[in-house]
Structures are given as structure tokens and as C-alpha cells.
Amino acid sequence: MSGDHSHNDSQIDSGSRHNDSHKHKDKYKDKEHKHKDHKKDKEREKSKYSNSEHRDSSDKKHRDKDKERLKLKDGSSDKQKDKHKEKKKEERSFDGKPKKEKENGFESAEFKPKKIKTEEREKKAKKREQEEEDIKPKKKTKVKKGEAVTDGKKKAKKEPEEKWKWWEEERYTDGVKWKFLEHKGPVFAPPYEPLPSNVKFYYDGKHMKLSPGAEEVATFFAKMLDHEYTTKDVFRKNFFKDWRKEMTSEEKSKLTDLNKCDFSEMSEYFKAQSEARKAMTKEEKLKIKAENERILQEYGFCVMDNHKERIANFRIEPPGLFRGRGDHPKMGMLKRRIRPEDIIINCSKDSNHPKPPPGTKWKEVRHDNKVTWLVSWTENIQGSIKYIMLNPSSRIKGEKDWQKYEMARRLKKCVDRIRAQYREDWKSKEMRIRQRAVALYFIDKLALRAGNEKEEGETADTVGCCSLRVEHLTLHQEMDGQEYVVEFDFLGKDSIRYYNKVPVEKRVFKNLQLFMEDKEPEDDLFDRLNTSILNKHLQELMDGLTAKVFRTYNASITLQQQLNELTTSEDNVPAKILSYNRANRAVAVLCNHQRAPPKTFEKSMQNLQTKIDAKKEQLADAKRELKSAKADAKVRRDEKSKKAVESKKKAVQRIEEQLMKLEVQATDREENKQIALGTSKLNYLDPRISVAWCKKLGVPIEKIYNKTQREKFAWAIDMAEKDYEF
DNA sequence: AGTAAGACTTGGAACAATTTTA
DNA sequence: TAAAATTGTTCCAAGTCTTACT
Numbered sequence: 001m002s003g004d005h006s007h008n009d010s011q012i013d014s015g016s017r018h019n020d021s022h023k024h025k026d027k028y029k030d031k032e033h034k035h036k037d038h039k040k041d042k043e044r045e046k047s048k049y050s051n052s053e054h055r056d057s058s059d060k061k062h063r064d065k066d067k068e069r070l071k072l073k074d075g076s077s078d079k080q081k082d083k084h085k086e087k088k089k090e091e092r093s094f095d096g097k098p099k100k101e102k103e104n105g106f107e108s109a110e111f112k113p114k115k116i117k118t119e120e121r122e123k124k125a126k127k128r129e130q131e132e133e134d135i136k137p138k139k140k141t142k143v144k145k146g147e148a149v150t151d152g153k154k155k156a157k158k159e160p161e162e163k164w165k166w167w168e169e170e171r172y173t174d175g176v177k178w179k180f181l182e183h184k185g186p187v188f189a190p191p192y193e194p195l196p197s198n199v200k201f202y203y204d205g206k207h208m209k210l211s212p213g214a215e216e217v218a219t220f221f222a223k224m225l226d227h228e229y230t231t232k233d234v235f236r237k238n239f240f241k242d243w244r245k246e247m248t249s250e251e252k253s254k255l256t257d258l259n260k261c262d263f264s265e266m267s268e269y270f271k272a273q274s275e276a277r278k279a280m281t282k283e284e285k286l287k288i289k290a291e292n293e294r295i296l297q298e299y300g301f302c303v304m305d306n307h308k309e310r311i312a313n314f315r316i317e318p319p320g321l322f323r324g325r326g327d328h329p330k331m332g333m334l335k336r337r338i339r340p341e342d343i344i345i346n347c348s349k350d351s352n353h354p355k356p357p358p359g360t361k362w363k364e365v366r367h368d369n370k371v372t373w374l375v376s377w378t379e380n381i382q383g384s385i386k387y388i389m390l391n392p393s394s395r396i397k398g399e400k401d402w403q404k405y406e407m408a409r410r411l412k413k414c415v416d417r418i419r420a421q422y423r424e425d426w427k428s429k430e431m432r433i434r435q436r437a438v439a440l441y442f443i444d445k446l447a448l449r450a451g452n453e454k455e456e457g458e459t460a461d462t463v464g465c466c467s468l469r470v471e472h473l474t475l476h477q478e479m480d481g482q483e484y485v486v487e488f489d490f491l492g493k494d495s496i497r498y499y500n501k502v503p504v505e506k507r508v509f510k511n512l513q514l515f516m517e518d519k520e521p522e523d524d525l526f527d528r529l530n531t532s533i534l535n536k537h538l539q540e541l542m543d544g545l546t547a548k549v550f551r552t553y554n555a556s557i558t559l560q561q562q563l564n565e566l567t568t569s570e571d572n573v574p575a576k577i578l579s580y581n582r583a584n585r586a587v588a589v590l591c592n593h594q595r596a597p598p599k600t601f602e603k604s605m606q607n608l609q610t611k612i613d614a615k616k617e618q619l620a621d622a623k624r625e626l627k628s629a630k631a632d633a634k635v636r637r638d639e640k641s642k643k644a645v646e647s648k649k650k651a652v653q654r655i656e657e658q659l660m661k662l663e664v665q666a667t668d669r670e671e672n673k674q675i676a677l678g679t680s681k682l683n684y685l686d687p688r689i690s691v692a693w694c695k696k697l698g699v700p701i702e703k704i705y706n707k708t709q710r711e712k713f714a715w716a717i718d719m720a721e722k723d724y725e726f
Numbered sequence: 727a728g729t730a731a732g733a734c735t736t737g738g739a740a741c742a743a744t745t746t747t748a
Numbered sequence: 749t750a751a752a753a754t755t756g757t758t759c760c761a762a763g764t765c766t767t768a769c770t
Contacts, residue, residue, distance in 0.1 A: 317760065325738080325761065371733065379760095385732060386760085400734085449736095450764060459762075493763055494737055532728090535765070548735085548764060595738065604753065607747090676738065683736055706756065 164307055166395035167402065167715040175370045177396060181347045183302035183311070185354030185362075186375045186388055187295060189318035189337065192216045199269045202262035203255055214247045217334060220321045222266035229323065235332035239321060242334035302374060302390070303351075310391035311374065316343075322381045326460035326495025333381055342377045372396050382458065393711040402715055405686040407544055408553040409726060415553065418541050419444065426507045432528035436537055438511050439465050439526050443550050446502065447590050449493060450531040450547035462491045465547070466531050471521035475512055476501075484509035498592050555587045555684035560726045562586050563693050572657075576699050578664045580690075585671060587680045595676035608666045615659045622652045687713035688720035695722035 194215060200207050201218060210218060221230065221239055229235045240258045247255060255261065280288075299314045319337040322330055340360035347353055349367045356362050363377075375388035390396055411418075422444075425437030442448050443465050451464020463472065472490035479485040482503045492498045504512075515525055531547065538545040562583030567576055598604070626648040633641040687705075691713070694701045701710065701717060710717060 313759080315758095323761085328761095373733075376733095382761090383731095384762095387733075389734080397734095404735090452764065454763095462762085464763080494761075496738085531764080546765065593737080598754095600753070607753085679737055708756070 163714065164395075165715075165718060166307075166398065167719060171399060177372050178304050178369050179348070180305050180351065181302065181369070181374065182351035183347060183354060183374050184299050185345060185356070186343065187299050187315045188340070188357065189316055195219070195266065195269065199265050201266060204257075204260040205262070208254070211248045211251060214243065214251050216319075217243045217246045218261075218263060219266055219270070220319070220334070222263035223270050224321060225263060225267045229331060232331065234327075234329060235321075238330060238332035239334070242332075246334070304390070304394070304396065307395065309394040309396075312389055312391045314388055316377070317379075317386070324381075324460065326462065326491060328460045329457055330381055330459075336380045338377050344376045346371065346374055346376070391711075393708075393714065398712070398715050401712075404552060405556065405688070405726075407549050408556055408686065411542060411545060411549050411553045412557065412726065414542055415444075421541065423505075423507075426505075426511055432533070434511055435515060435526040435529045436534060438508055438515070439529055439534060440538075441504075441508060443547050444554070446488075446500065447551045447554050447592075448498075449551070450534065452531050460491070460495050462493060462495055464492060464531075466526055466529055466534060468525040469521065470516050470519045470523050470525055473512070473516075473525070475509065475516070486512065492592065496592065496594055551591060552684055552686075555591060555680055556686040556689060556726050558587050558590055559583050559685050560689050563689070567693070567697060569697055571697075572660075573699055573703070574661045574664050576697055577703055578668050580693070580699075580704060581668050581677070582671070584677050584681060584685070585675055587685060588675045588677050591680055591684060593676045593679045594674055597673050601673060605666070605669065608662065608669065612659065612662045612666060615655065615662055619652070619655045619659055622648065622655050626652050682709070682712070686726050687716035688724045689726050691716050691720040692722050692724035695720070 192212065194212055201210055201215070202208065221243070224230050230239075236258055244252055244255070300311050301308050302311055303309070316338045317335070320335050322328075322333045322335045324331050340356040341363055343356075343362050345354055345362050345365045346368055347365070348369065353365055373387040373389050376385050378384070379386050392398070392401070418440075422437040422440045425433050426441075428434050428437065443450070449464035451467040453467055454462070463469065468490065472488060474487040474489070476485040476487060477483070479487075479501065484504050484506055486502050486504050486509070488498055488500045488502065490498055512525075515527075519525075519527075535546045538547065538549075563580065566579040566583055571579070626645070629641065629645045629648045633645045690704050691701065693699070694704060705713060705717075
């Protein structure tokens with residue numbers, strides 16, 4: 001501590017530090033789980049009411065509603081105004097009325113949708129809706145082959161030819177998420193089909209016929225037999241406990257030891273089934289595909305306000321055994337079957353309400369337009385709520401996503417100030433402020449997650465920044481020629497290991513020593529801090545700021561910097577893409593997005609190398625040929641041999657290019673072995689950076705984003721120009 | 727202030743579809 | 749043209765953060 005001049009560390013008010021450091025342990029509570037009832041596997045018929053019919057009536061209605069929506073932006077009747085002050089400011093800058101964006105000067109041009117006349121817009125929408133009823137899109141010919149097959153039915157609604165540009169429209173400014181919502185409810189998991197009688201279960205070597213309820217749960221286990229986790233103690237214990245609950249009393253008294261259960265015939269049966277599925281004829285496969293398409297058309301879309309939108313997960317999760325990730329205390333527990341009676345439907349009052357399957361009832365139908373979900377139910381493992389929501393391509397998700405990046409860009413404008421502030425706070429005489437400042441430094445520098453407290457025993461033991469424990473870091477005064485190195489080693493989200501050795505500022509180092517003084521390994525590092533305190537502080541530094549904004553900001557700014565550094569316009573397209581992937585990778589490394597190396601990794605690298613070698617040889621051949629052609633041309637001096645030289649030259653060039661491409665591919669793949677790019681691409685990188693980069697360097701957007709991604713980022717693709725700057 | 731519920735984003739793996747290779 | 753490799757999609761768990769409550 002000698003080097004810390006400004007304050008004497010011992011003066012720090014550390015209060016009852018030691019006492020609360022076990023707070024995360026103190027509140028163990030066993031959550032009551034709702035009782036389960038999986039025995040009622042009822043046959044269900046899908047209710048089939050005419051699509052076009054209910055649309056007609058509703059269309060008019062929600063067109064009117066949309067007008068209301070537009071009016072809302074003036075928002076004078078907002079009763080929640082005071083409470084949501086901050087939000088309102090944010091959203092106002094959003095909706096093209098930037099005038100009162102006084103305070104931080106954070107208003108951003110990109111956030112303002114271009115204004116278009118409302119009547120005009122309505123007309124357009126109307127036209128589109130009509131078209132969509134009866135004609136196929138003509139221009140969009142690039143359509144997927146798969147769908148053409150299913151065109152038989154007249155009902156199938158076609159995509160509007162012109163995609164709706166929601167980003168050019170006004171947004172809701174209060175908590176309202178929609179004015180009109182209509183959908184058909186969820187698709188339930190298919191009912192349990194009992195095993196054929198020749199597939200037997202044995203207990204202690206003896207055949208035993210199980211009751212349907214017990215049999216179903218047994219099949220869940222049988223299907224997982226190849227997985228390592230069925231050998232884990234916790235898994236087996238949890239499974240057996242829950243399985244017994246499904247048994248008849250007779251079964252319960254007989255089946256007392258899981259080790260004596262023989263599921264192998266079941267397991268074989270399911271393997272055979274999946275083989276059979278693979279071996280199906282083309283026709284059979286097509287039939288299944290068509291049926292899936294039909295279900296998608298019927299249940300996969302909803303009407304929200306004026307528009308038909310894709311639903312993300314319209315199927316209810318089927319029953320099965322909970323696996324969880326990492327060392328989860330609940331692994332193996334039975335995830336119960338969800339029935340209509342468990343389901344809460346959310347839709348607008350004046351819509352056609354979804355009908356429960358015949359003979360059943362919904363738990364509840366509500367009309368809450370302050371939320372975005374269509375369907376919810378309570379899951380029995382953690383007692384948490386699951387939702388059916390819209391696809392990322394939908395307006396409601398897209399707006400939120402856009403907003404997220406705008407928030408990150410606002411942080412960009414004041415991050416220097418905030419950094420200066422927390423560095424200053426490292427010297428504070430208050431312990432809680434120092435802790436807050438060091439934690440924030442980690443969140444900023446290392447892109448750590450906030451780290452909410454978790455209930456012990458309910459989940460795997462993982463941590464984020466605020467929940468770090470003393471045992472998760474080791475301090476090295478000096479290491480590998482660097483001073484003040486902190487070695488992190490902990491399990492983060494999804495039990496992914498975070499391991500990193502980071503040189504830090506001396507003052508941070510000293511602070512960490514102080515925080516760790518007199519603590520046990522399992523004590524909290526930041527005993528005077530939690531996410532709610534931290535976020536409250538961030539809120540004061542910038543309107544709307546929370547811990548996760550730093551991840552978004554640092555990810556996006558890193559991508560932009562890396563792209564600037566790595567790419568030249570002279571490069572060819574494959575080289576540019578390699579650079580893009582490298583920039584993307586830098587972000588993934590920052591965010592610690594790891595994956596298990598693909599099982600086929602080694603082999604696929606080998607294959608590539610073989611290809612490269614072959615290509616090299618081919619190149620050598622081509623060069624030889626070129627040489628001899630040249631010699632030949634020198635002697636003969638006629639047109640024909642000159643031409644031959646030219647074509648050989650071309651060949652060499654072509655092969656060189658191919659070789660280059662292969663080598664680039666190999667590099668890319670090798671570097672990507674343990675890195676997962678998907679998450680950062682989808683959730684952290686402002687898509688407008690990528691779009692602008694593509695436009696600037698003449699890289700087709702398809703090389704960077706696949707179809708789904710282009711749908712999700714349609715707003716960015718449409719609005720970002722080549723000079724966009726994050 | 728602390729806690730629980732609720733809503734929504736983020737995450738890697740499993741699975742399915744498509745493309746490439748032998 | 750099957751099967752291997754690769755890419756795209758779905759699945760559903762696990763986070764973050766806000767809100768309601770006491």
C-alpha cells in the first residue's frame with residue numbers, strides 16, 4: 001500500500017464488511033414447486049378456423065388502432081410519465097422529436113426515423129395487405145425452393161412483396177407495446193405414444209410392464225443413455241426421485257434401485273427409430289416437411305398492429321429430463337408436460353382469441369399490451385416463467401435491438417468521463433466506492449458481466465463481476481516480466497470458464513489486496529457491492545446506463561477499430577472476409593465466447609491441408625507449363641503460341657488465387673477452433689458497422705450475414721451508409 | 727433496502743438442411 | 749449419389765435488469 005499516496009487505505013470505512021460477505025449463502029430457500037400432473041395425455045385436435053375470415057374483420061379494427069398509436073407519441077395522457085422519466089427521454093430522441101434532448105447532448109441522428117406522411121403510409125399498408133391476400137409475390141423470385149411445394153392451399157398468406165420498414169415509423173413512447181395482437185396460441189407437444197409391447201423394460205433382470213406414466217418418464221432416460229451425464233450421481237438421483245413420483249404404488253414398491261433398471265431395449269428401439277427416420281423415402285420426408293410448413297403457416301405468425309409477424313417459438317417445450325449446464329444441482333429432474341390449463345394467453349380484447357384444444361381450458365386469457373409475449377407458462381424446475389415471443393425480425397424486437405446500440409453509442413460519447421471518474425474513485429476513502437470503481441473497471445476493461453446474486457443450490461455455481469469471490473483471483477506482484485498481474489479463474493454464464501491474466505494499474509492491484517485482506521476464499525470479493533448498487537450508480541453517470549451496455553459498447557467499438565486496422569480496399573474479397581472474421585474474433589475473445597472444438601476439427605484441418613498440398617502441386621505444374629509455353633512462343637513467334645502463353649498465365653493466376661483462398665480458409669479455421677463467433681455477431685455488434693464496412697469495401701452483405709441474420713438486421717442494412725460510424 | 731416475480735436478452739449445443747466430396 | 753462436412757436453425761437454459769412489494 002505504500003505507493004498509494006493520496007489516501008491512507010487503513011482509513012477506509014470497511015464497516016461490517018466481514019459480516020455481510022456471506023450474504024450469498026444466508027438465504028437458502030427451498031422453492032416450492034407446483035405439483036405436477038402429467039398423466040393426462042389427451043388427444044388434441046387442432047382447431048381450424050378460417051384464417052382469411054378473421055383477418056378481414058380485424059384488419060379494419062387495427063388499422064384504426066394504428067392511428068391511435070401514432071397519436072400516442074404526443075403522449076400527454078401518460079400516467080406513468082413521472083415514473084419513467086428516463087425512458088421517456090430516451091424514446092423521445094427515438095421518435096423524431098429531438099428538441100428537448102438538452103442535457104447530455106446525446107441525441108443521435110440515426111435514431112430519428114425519416115418522417116413519412118401517415119396517410120400515405122396507411123394507404124401503402126392497405127395495398128400491401130390486399131396483395132398479400134390473393135397474389136403471390138412476383139418480384140421476390142429468389143424464394144426458397146422448399147416453400148414452393150406447399151403452395152397448394154389458397155389460405156397460405158404470402159409475404160408482402162415490399163418489406164415493411166418499421167424503422168421509418170413512429171414508435172410508442174409510453175410502456176405500450178402494441179395496440180392489436182391476434183394469434184392462434186401455442187402448438188403443444190405431441191401426446192405420448194406408448195412403446196410397442198415387444199420393447200421391454202427389465203428390473204433386476206426380470207421383464208416388467210410399466211404403467212404408461214412411468215413408461216414415458218423411463219423413455220426420457222432411455223433416450224439419454226449414451227450421454228455421459230446419465231452416469232452422474234446427481235442426475236441419477238434426481239431422475240429416480242422424480243420418476244418414482246410417476247409410478248403406481250405397485251411400481252414404487254418394486255423399483256427401488258435405479259442400478260437394477262435395464263433400459264437397453266428402449267434405447268435400442270429409439271436408435272432404430274431414428275435410423276428409420278433417416279432412411280425414409282423422399283416422398284415421406286417431403287410429406288413431413290409439408291406438414292411442418294402447414295403448422296408454421298397456421299401457428300407461426302401473429303398479427304401485431306397492422307402487420308403479420310413471425311413468432312420465434314410457437315411450440316411448447318416437450319416434457320423431458322432437465323439437463324441444465326455445468327454442475328447443475330437439478331440435473332435429471334423431470335420437466336413436466338405442459339397442458340392448456342398451464343397456459344396464459346395474451347392478446348387484444350378485440351381479437352379472435354386462440355381456442356384451447358377441445359375439452360380443455362386455458363389457465364387465463366389476458367390483454368396486457370405493456371408486454372410483448374403472446375403465451376406464457378410456469379416451468380416446474382426453477383419455477384420461472386417461459387414465454388412465446390416474436391422473431392428477431394419483428395418490429396418489436398428490432399426496435400429494442402436498435403435502441404440497445406444507440407445506448408451503447410451514447411456511452412461512447414461519455415465513456416472518457418466515466419473512466420476518469422472511476423479511476424478517481426479508486427482513491428475514495430469509502431470502501432463501497434472503491435469496490436464499485438474497481439468492479440466497473442473490470443466490467444469496462446474485461447467486458448465482464450454484471451454478476452447478479454444467485455440462490456445457492458438452485459443453480460450451478462457461476463459468477464459475474466459483482467459476485468466474484470476471493471478464490472476466483474490470484475494476485476501476482478510480478479509475473480512474466482509484468483507488474484501487478486491479476487489472474488482470473490472462474491466459471492461464468494453457462495459455466496464457461498473465464499481464465500485470464502491481466503496486468504492492471506497499481507492502484508487497482510492495491511485495492512484488490514485490500515478487498516481480499518482477512519477473507520476466506522469463498523467470501524465475496526466485493527462485499528459492499530451488488531448489481532443493483534452498481535447499476536444505480538451507472539444510472540447517475542448516464543441516463544439509461546447499465547452494466548451490460550459496456551459489453552455492447554466495447555464489443556462494437558472493438559469491431560470497428562479492428563476493421564479499420566485490418567482491412568485494406570486493395571485486398572480481395574476472401575482476404576477481406578478473413579479480416580472481418582478476425583475482427584469478429586477479437587470481439588468474441590473479449591467477451592469470452594468459447595465453444596467446444598468441433599468433434600471433427602482435427603480431421604477437417606487435415607483434409608484442408610491435403611487440399612492445399614494438392615493445389616500447390618497443381619500450381620507447380622501450371623507454372624511449368626507456362627514456362628514451356630513461353631519458351632515455345634519465343635521460338636515460334638506465332639499468334640497461336642502467344643495465345644497459349646496467355647491462357648497458361650491465366651491458369652496460373654487462377655490456381656494461385658484458389659490456393660490463397662484455401663490457405664486463408666485454413667488460417668481462419670485454425671484461429672477459430674475454440675471461439676464462437678455467433679453470439680457476438682448476433683447480440684453485441686452494431687450491425688450498421690458491418691453493413692457500412694461491406695458497402696465501403698464492396699463486400700456483398702451475404703458474405704457476412706446469412707438469410708436469418710439479414711432478416712434480423714434488415715433495419716441496419718437498409719439505413720446504414722458506407723460512412724456510418726458507431 | 728432487500729427480495730421476489732416478471733420480462734426480456736444472451737448463450738452454446740443439438741439437430742436439421744444443404745453443400746461438398748469421394 | 750451416398751456419405752461426409754459445413755452451415756443454418758432450433759432449443760431451451762441462464763443471464764440481466766426492472767418492477768412490485770414489504
